Amino acid sequence: MPVTFTFGEMLSARSVIGSTLAELGETHDNLWVLTPDIGATLVEFREKYPERFLDVGLAEQACVGIAAGLAYDGNIPVVSGMLPFLSMRALEQVRSDVCYPNLPVKIIGTHGGLVGNGGSTHYAVEDLALMCALTNMTVTSIGDPLMVGEVLRQSMTMRGPIYIRLAVGKQDVVLYEPGEHDVRIGKGIVARDGTDATIFTHGTVVAQALQAAEELAADGRSVRVVDVFTLKPIDEDLIAQCADETHGRFVVLEDHLAYGGLATRIADVVADRGIHLTAFERLGIPQVYAGFGDDEELRDKHGYGLGATIAATRRVIAQPSWPSSH
Amino acid sequence: MRDDAAWLTGDRPSVTELEDRAFELRSKLLHLCGTYEGAVHIGGDLSAADIFTALFHYGLRVDPHDISNPRRDRFLLSKGHAAVCMYIAMSMRGFFSYEGIVETYGKLDSAYGMHPCKVQLPGVEASTGSLGHGLPLAVGMALSARGRGESHRVVCLLGDGETGEGSVWEAAMAARSNELGNLVAFIDRNRQLMTSFTEERVVFEPYPDKWRAFGWNVVEIDGHDMAALVKAIDELPPADSDRPTVVVCETVKGKGVDFMEHNLAWHAGSLGAADLERAMAALEASREETV
Numbered sequence: 078m079p080v081t082f083t084f085g086e087m088l089s090a091r092s093v094i095g096s097t098l099a100e101l102g103e104t105h106d107n108l109w110v111l112t113p114d115i116g117a118t119l120v121e122f123r124e125k126y127p128e129r130f131l132d133v134g135l136a137e138q139a140c141v142g143i144a145a146g147l148a149y150d151g152n153i154p155v156v157s158g159m160l161p162f163l164s165m166r167a168l169e170q171v172r173s174d175v176c177y178p179n180l181p182v183k184i185i186g187t188h189g190g191l192v193g194n195g196g197s198t199h200y201a202v203e204d205l206a207l208m209c210a211l212t213n214m215t216v217t218s219i220g221d222p223l224m225v226g227e228v229l230r231q232s233m234t235m236r237g238p239i240y241i242r243l244a245v246g247k248q249d250v251v252l253y254e255p256g257e258h259d260v261r262i263g264k265g266i267v268a269r270d271g272t273d274a275t276i277f278t279h280g281t282v283v284a285q286a287l288q289a290a291e292e293l294a295a296d297g298r299s300v301r302v303v304d305v306f307t308l309k310p311i312d313e314d315l316i317a318q319c320a321d322e323t324h325g326r327f328v329v330l331e332d333h334l335a336y337g338g339l340a341t342r343i344a345d346v347v348a349d350r351g352i353h354l355t356a357f358e359r360l361g362i363p364q365v366y367a368g369f370g371d372d373e374e375l376r377d378k379h380g381y382g383l384g385a386t387i388a389a390t391r392r393v394i395a396q397p398s399w400p401s402s403h
Numbered sequence: 404m405r406d407d408a409a410w411l412t413g414d415r416p417s418v419t420e421l422e423d424r425a426f427e428l429r430s431k432l433l434h435l436c437g438t439y440e441g442a443v444h445i446g447g448d449l450s451a452a453d454i455f456t457a458l459f460h461y462g463l464r465v466d467p468h469d470i471s472n473p474r475r476d477r478f479l480l481s482k483g484h485a486a487v488c489m490y491i492a493m494s495m496r497g498f499f500s501y502e503g504i505v506e507t508y509g510k511l512d513s514a515y516g517m518h519p520c521k522v523q524l525p526g527v528e529a530s531t532g533s534l535g536h537g538l539p540l541a542v543g544m545a546l547s548a549r550g551r552g553e554s555h556r557v558v559c560l561l562g563d564g565e566t567g568e569g570s571v572w573e574a575a576m577a578a579r580s581n582e583l584g585n586l587v588a589f590i591d592r593n594r595q596l597m598t599s600f601t602e603e604r605v606v607f608e609p610y611p612d613k614w615r616a617f618g619w620n621v622v623e624i625d626g627h628d629m630a631a632l633v634k635a636i637d638e639l640p641p642a643d644s645d646r647p648t649v650v651v652c653e654t655v656k657g658k659g660v661d662f663m664e665h666n667l668a669w670h671a672g673s674l675g676a677a678d679l680e681r682a683m684a685a686l687e688a689s690r691e692e693t694v
């Protein structure tokens with residue numbers, strides 16, 4: 078069933094995963110869907126292709142290992158589950174069984190960031206750092222629910238593994254009209270153009286970055302928002318271009334540890350390519366076990382909410398140009 | 404031999420009193436499920452309510468006023484998603500304030516949330532919620548007690564679905580290898596995971612035999628029969644014996660509320676005001692049935 082929507086509406090990314098997999102199951106008879114007891118949204122696929130659906134129960138490690146076994150034999154397995162457990166319990170299977178032989182296993186899941194109010198065992202906050210460390214792994218983090226479908230479709234022709242990170246995936250803001258942006262794995266999306274500073278971001282907080290840019294526009298600030306939905310391989314050229322076009326004023330906002338995720342990857346590009354920045358601020362989760370609370374409250378409490386995003390953006394814009402002695 | 408620390412003195416409640424407390428625990432759970440705006444893991448709370456009652460009001464040697472006494476029994480909630488059932492059972496034993504739980508559950512900086520957080524809630528023994536962690540932790544604590552010559556027990560409650568995790572069986576093997584007679588696992592055998600019934604996609608049976616094969620002392624009971632729970636606790640082998648014990652408790656997920664029983668939709672959910680009334684009526688009715 079095709080998904081219908083209107084721009085700006087809420088849509089469940091999980092339902093997009095469900096319908097996209099059911100659609101891809103038709104065109105790819107080697108597509109398998111596996112889950113460790115998190116299959117509620119996979120019903121359509123399960124009913125259409127029961128012989129290519131596997132729910133192993135509470136067994137994340139076996140789930141990823143089995144997926145790798147299937148992939149060795151020419152199948153395209155998608156493992157769908159909760160990311161804290163797929164990225165950590167099954168990490169070695171992901172690394173040695175999937176990434177090492179460079180198999181086309183797709184790992185897609187929810188609970189990336191301080192979302193869902195499950196407490197510290199249930200937030201994947203280190204996952205992007207872990208996944209980016211793995212040779213051969215492509216790493217994505219997606220906020221726009223429709224983009225999830227697009228990325229899944231594109232991933233079908235990839236030779237190696239991909240990690241697809243979502244927030245809760247029940248109620249997601251539709252950020253982009255279809256066709257509005259050229260969505261390509263490995264390329265960033267300029268979600269909003271601007272010239273005073275760039276906010277780099279990914280996943281569920283892209284909406285927050287766009288809102289910050291909107292509020293700053295009210296006092297005459299022109300802020301660019303770049304959705305770096307592919308953290309690895311990262312769009313280096315776009316980063317360099319943003320340094321040129323927005324006076325080297327960067328803010329990085331992410332629902333992930335502030336060190337080890339997108340901010341770190343951008344800092345690496347900046348250092349490796351010798352890009353001159355005027356100011357660089359990172360907004361993300363500090364090194365704490367965050368506790369309970371709803372998403373927005375937790376972001377505010379831990380210093381990467383909307384207010385903090387606006388304040389940081391103002392600070393980088395206020396920073397004198399480099400080199401300031403001129 | 405167990406020594407007579409403060410918590411050993413005084414009369415323990417009768418089976419009837421325990422049944423009343425289990426009813427109160429279920430009522431309080433439903434109340435939270437009807438008033439809290441988010442989802443509550445009510446299915447697995449209700450299946451474990453009698454086990455929690457038997458443990459916190461009868462079996463465990465714990466003292467709410469002395470939560471770090473080194474000789475206390477340790478309780479580990481491996482199926483951490485039943486946290487609120489544990490909070491309320493413990494509040495009824497004097498550990499926490501029930502009002503505090505109801506007023507702050509799931510809120511920012513609350514000590515009470517979806518999964519137990521030891522950092523914010525002293526009195527719980529470990530932060531759990533990611534399934535498959537409790538039994539290895541319990542083995543560590545039991546080993547330590549053994550090494551120190553202490554006579555307390557370490558008790559761990561697991562979901563049946565949870566025992567799909569390899570770490571459970573790694574710990575089961577270690578427990579037997581190290582002759583940890585001071586370790587007791589209770590399994591909430593409600594025959595449901597989150598999205599399927601057991602035996603449907605994942606075959607668990609012959610379930611008690613799996614534990615037997617790992618060398619454990621296996622006790623099989625109806626996990627809603629309070630007298631049976633009390634008997635299982637009374638008849639536990641001494642803590643200085645050499646085999647860990649597992650009590651496989653046959654239960655019903657959603658027990659006590661007819662529309663939640665055996666219903667995958669009620670792994671977790673929330674009741675509105677109207678459904679809360681309906682659930683309370685169902686709970687009353689099911690109590691009448693069993694009397």
Ligand SMILES: Cc1ncc(C[n+]2csc(CCOP(=O)(O)OP(=O)(O)O)c2C)c(N)n1
Pocket residue numbers: 113114115135159162166446447450482484532533534535561562563564565566591593595596597656670
């Ligand atoms: C490692 C891990 N994987 C997945 C989950 C999500 N989850 C929470 S409860 C649950 C089902 C557990 O079933 P069971 O252990 O039988 O518990 P019960 O039936 O008592 O609720 C799942 C999949 C989790 N908490 N931890």
Ligand SMILES: [Mg+2]
Pocket residue numbers: 562563564565591592593594595596
């Ligand atoms: Mg169960």
